Amino acid sequence: xxxxxxxxxxxxxxxxxxxxxxxxxxxxxxxxxxxxxxxxxxxxxxxxxxxxxxxxxxxxxxxxxxxxxxxxxxxxxxxxxxxxxxxxxxxxxxxxxxxxxxxxxxxxxxxxx
Amino acid sequence: xxxxxxxxxxxxxxxxxxxxxxxxxxxxxxxxxxxxxxxxxxxxxxxxxxxxxxxxxxxxxxxxxxxxxxxxxxxxxxxxxxxxxxxxxxxxxxxxxxxxxxxxxxxxxxxxxxxxxxxxxxxxxxxxxxxxxxxxxxxxxxxxxxxxxxxxxxxxxxxxxxxxxxxxxxxxxxxxxxxxxxxxxxxxxxxxxxxxxxxxxxxxxxxxxxxxxxxxxxxxxxxxxxxxxxxxxxxxxxxxxxxxxxxxxxxxxxxxxxxxxxxxxxxxxxxxxxxxxxxxxxxxxxxxxxxxxxxxxxxxxxxxxxxxxxxxxxxxxxxxxxxxxxxxxxxxxxxxxxxxxxxxxxxxxxxxxxxxxxxxxxxxxxxxxxxxxxxxxxxxxxxxxxxxxxxxxxxxxxxxxxxxxxxxxxxxxxxxxxxxxxxxxxxxxxxxxxxxxxxxxxxxxxxxxxxxxxxxxxxxxxxxxxxxxxxxxxxxxxxxxxxxxxxxxxxxxxxxxxxxxxxxxxxxxxxxxxxxxxxxxxxxxxxxxxxxxxxxxxxxxxxxxxxxxxxxxxxxxxxxxxxxxxxxxxxxxxxxxxxxxxxxxxxxxxxxxxxxxxxxxxxxxxxxxxxxxxxxxxxxxxxxxxxxxxxxxxxxxxxxxxxxxxxxxxxxxxxxxxxxxxxxxxxxxxxxxxxxxxxxxxxxxxxxxxxxxxxxxxxxxxxxxxxxxxxxxxxxxxxxxxxxxxxxxxxxxxxxxxxxxxxxxxxxxxxxxxxxxxxxxxxxxxxxxxxxxxxxxxxxxxxxxxxxxxxxxxxxxxxxxxxxxxxxxxxxxxxxxxxxxxxxxxxxxxxxxxxxxxxxxxxxxxxxxxxxxxxxxxxxxxxxx
Numbered sequence: 016x017x018x019x020x021x022x023x024x025x026x027x028x029x030x031x032x033x034x035x036x037x038x039x040x041x042x043x044x045x046x047x048x049x050x051x052x053x054x055x056x057x058x059x060x061x062x063x064x065x066x067x068x069x070x071x072x073x074x075x076x077x078x079x080x081x082x083x084x085x086x087x088x089x090x091x092x093x094x095x096x097x098x099x100x101x102x103x104x105x106x107x108x109x110x111x112x113x114x115x116x117x118x119x120x121x122x123x124x125x126x127x128x
Numbered sequence: 129x130x131x132x133x134x135x136x137x138x139x140x141x142x143x144x145x146x147x148x149x150x151x152x153x154x155x156x157x158x159x160x161x162x163x164x165x166x167x168x169x170x171x172x173x174x175x176x177x178x179x180x181x182x183x184x185x186x187x188x189x190x191x192x193x194x195x196x197x198x199x200x201x202x203x204x205x206x207x208x209x210x211x212x213x214x215x216x217x218x219x220x221x222x223x224x225x226x227x228x229x230x231x232x233x234x235x236x237x238x239x240x241x242x243x244x245x246x247x248x249x250x251x252x253x254x255x256x257x258x259x260x261x262x263x264x265x266x267x268x269x270x271x272x273x274x275x276x277x278x279x280x281x282x283x284x285x286x287x288x289x290x291x292x293x294x295x296x297x298x299x300x301x302x303x304x305x306x307x308x309x310x311x312x313x314x315x316x317x318x319x320x321x322x323x324x325x326x327x328x329x330x331x332x333x334x335x336x337x338x339x340x341x342x343x344x345x346x347x348x349x350x351x352x353x354x355x356x357x358x359x360x361x362x363x364x365x366x367x368x369x370x371x372x373x374x375x376x377x378x379x380x381x382x383x384x385x386x387x388x389x390x391x392x393x394x395x396x397x398x399x400x401x402x403x404x405x406x407x408x409x410x411x412x413x414x415x416x417x418x419x420x421x422x423x424x425x426x427x428x429x430x431x432x433x434x435x436x437x438x439x440x441x442x443x444x445x446x447x448x449x450x451x452x453x454x455x456x457x458x459x460x461x462x463x464x465x466x467x468x469x470x471x472x473x474x475x476x477x478x479x480x481x482x483x484x485x486x487x488x489x490x491x492x493x494x495x496x497x498x499x500x501x502x503x504x505x506x507x508x509x510x511x512x513x514x515x516x517x518x519x520x521x522x523x524x525x526x527x528x529x530x531x532x533x534x535x536x537x538x539x540x541x542x543x544x545x546x547x548x549x550x551x552x553x554x555x556x557x558x559x560x561x562x563x564x565x566x567x568x569x570x571x572x573x574x575x576x577x578x579x580x581x582x583x584x585x586x587x588x589x590x591x592x593x594x595x596x597x598x599x600x601x602x603x604x605x606x607x608x609x610x611x612x613x614x615x616x617x618x619x620x621x622x623x624x625x626x627x628x629x630x631x632x633x634x635x636x637x638x639x640x641x642x643x644x645x646x647x648x649x650x651x652x653x654x655x656x657x658x659x660x661x662x663x664x665x666x667x668x669x670x671x672x673x674x675x676x677x678x679x680x681x682x683x684x685x686x687x688x689x690x691x692x693x694x695x696x697x698x699x700x701x702x703x704x705x706x707x708x709x710x711x712x713x714x715x716x717x718x719x720x721x722x723x724x725x726x727x728x729x730x731x732x733x734x735x736x737x738x739x740x741x742x743x744x745x746x747x748x749x750x751x752x753x754x755x756x757x758x759x760x761x762x763x764x765x766x767x768x769x770x771x772x773x774x775x776x777x778x779x780x781x782x783x784x785x786x787x788x789x790x791x792x793x794x795x796x797x798x799x800x801x802x803x804x805x806x807x808x809x810x811x812x813x814x815x816x817x818x819x820x821x822x823x824x825x826x827x828x829x830x831x832x833x834x835x836x837x838x839x840x841x842x843x844x845x846x847x848x849x850x851x852x853x854x855x856x857x858x859x860x861x862x863x864x865x866x867x868x869x870x871x872x873x874x875x876x877x878x879x880x881x882x883x884x885x886x887x888x889x890x891x892x893x894x895x896x897x898x899x900x901x902x903x904x905x906x907x908x909x910x911x912x913x914x915x916x917x918x919x920x921x922x923x924x925x926x927x928x929x930x931x932x933x934x935x936x937x938x939x940x941x942x943x944x945x946x947x948x949x950x951x952x953x954x955x956x957x958x959x960x961x962x963x964x965x966x967x968x969x970x971x972x973x974x975x976x977x978x979x980x981x982x983x984x985x986x987x988x989x990x991x992x993x
Contacts, residue, residue, distance in 0.1 A: 040160070041156075042163050042164045042167070045164070046167070055180070057186075058164055059186075059187025059188035059193070060187050062188070062193075063193070078156075084163045085159035085160075085162050085163045086158065088155045088158055088159030088162070089155060089156070089159060090156060090159055090160065090163075091156040
């Protein structure tokens, strides 16, 4: 089913939702991604990705509480669904299996420090 | 933190976002953006925050956030309500056109609904049998010198069950009207009833519900009888505990006791054949001495029905059947057998040269066409009034288009208006149908009820929807096509094509009306011709009844006493019937060879005085007479017989070993569709089955009362069941009479609806030309001048319709008349009358409006503006 195919950005947003639950919404996810990657991440891009994930049934959402910074507007909080969890696990499993099969000298050495 | 004006993100970006982003997302999107702005303000300062806010807003400009929620759905319900409201207002404002449309459409729809009910009833005749799709009649095509003749085959169906594995059941039955009415008798009750002899599996083949008795046993014993419930009630006043009771049946001078073995429900009205009781075919075989021996002789009058097993290959089956016949019966080489679905027999029952052609289905098609035409005529009224009044609504259309209504939405609006109109008319039409149904049933000889089942409701809704759609389509496309720039300037676009279309539609309406009127006149004249045509005998005062009981044994004594009753002018007897609706003409068909040619003729066995009683004129020679005993070996022939044989001085000549005693003028004993056959009368006094009496005109009632008393005394135990010859003659063309009456109503309807439309158009024209009329009057035009001015246009239209209609109706009428052997010639007056009627009604309709308009006071209509 192509609808459940996961883009790279979607995958990382989904993962961040899992990290930030129960307080995952566009602003904190975007901030977190910016902090992690060092690139600018716009709210709109994150919001759009969340909408797509919700359409695919990988996340759920409900309205949360309002704050003063938001001008008294409520935020939309996201949580990972069972289907989302399965997808995340599958993706991780695929990557793990592939990592394990890389021969010791196959990758050029880089300094990770 | 304090949210001040300074800390607020740029307003113009918010404004941009609000324009773009779907409203249901505003809260979360703006909340997120503002929260992040504050965050960045704290971390990175105002300039960076400003810049990042801009990129954030831009990042929201993507389709996913633009899509509005539920927007389309809301729009449609709103539009629908709006359309209904506008339609209601239009109806209220233009009450005249509303009522013209309402009456026209509801008349059209009511007429169509009645025709629909009739057609669906016709289509369902004989389909109620459970094994309907497997129930076939065995038919044969017989090659003769005059082409292929198609008829029921006399093959015995019972042997097929034994010899062919594909056959599940087979029955041989006597055809409808094979016998006169039977008399059923208990100790204290005599009842006349219609009966037939049927094979033992009859009730397994046909689904006539058996309420008492066992289905496979009731017709086994030769002395069995199965009664219908109503017959049982007439005989015993009950339907309980009748099994095993003995009654007696009698027909002509045959009678036998029988035992009631079963009771069936009355034959439903959806069956083409109606009967009151059943007797086993074996009893018939015993009586006729036919024996149990199965013959492959096809030459018998009986009907044979088979039920084939599921999934039988019919072509193969027919082939095998035909092959079987030819191996068993070497004389049958000119005969080929085929199977006809029993339920198809009713509508597709006539054959021409071995090919199915015509039948009742022709009437079904004809009436469907008429229904369609009447709906069209009614729909045209709506179209014409809607387009003619376009100028009234032109501003509405202009404004709607200017503020962005698409053409589609306008089309939808006008269609919903016409559909609303059609459904309003449906209500009125249903009322008419409910009120008219009893008369309609009487007219068509049917028992149609309104069942309100799903199929009927869907069909009614479908018919109405279709009407609304055809009535609304042209105005919808026409009105929605205007250019807002021109119509808002107040210019009403009147294109030639529009005027031509409107004129064309009116011409179409009136052409159909004139065709209908001509048909009515021609059908009426033909039926009058058939009815009052000199038949060659006196049909109006002749009664006849069957010889039964004592009369059958002593017919001479009975006749003598009958003649003595005052008011009975003459009486005689014959074998068989004078007019027989089953065989279509009286007597037996026989053949003789004359100059090497086979000639078929009718032969009637009659008593002394029959020719005189019927009032048939002797042209040459003389009639049978008591005074000459040698007359019994001689014959009397009709003119056609003489012509067919080419005899000169026929009296005294010997034909087929018998001397011709006299020649009668031709007389019609058969349906007006058929030619008079060559006929001979022979003297045959022993086996006469029908008594005929001529009763004095004007005294029928008194004489019949006396006859009934005389009959009861002379022949106790029998019912005096007489008929007038006239009635029998009427049944020969009952279909034509129905068409005649129905066509009169249809023509009336067509002209009423057409005139309604014309009336509407005339009213509108008079209204539009008010000012012109006012100015003309001021300048000295007379009222007649105005009337002439207004009716000129319509007269031209109607004259054009008449010119178009006359050749069409001539073709239709002469085609219909071709079906009659004796017919009227098409007189020009029929067409002139039809034209005058159409023109006259149109003039009256338009004239009323024209006179009203001509009376207008110029000061009234010229004062404003």
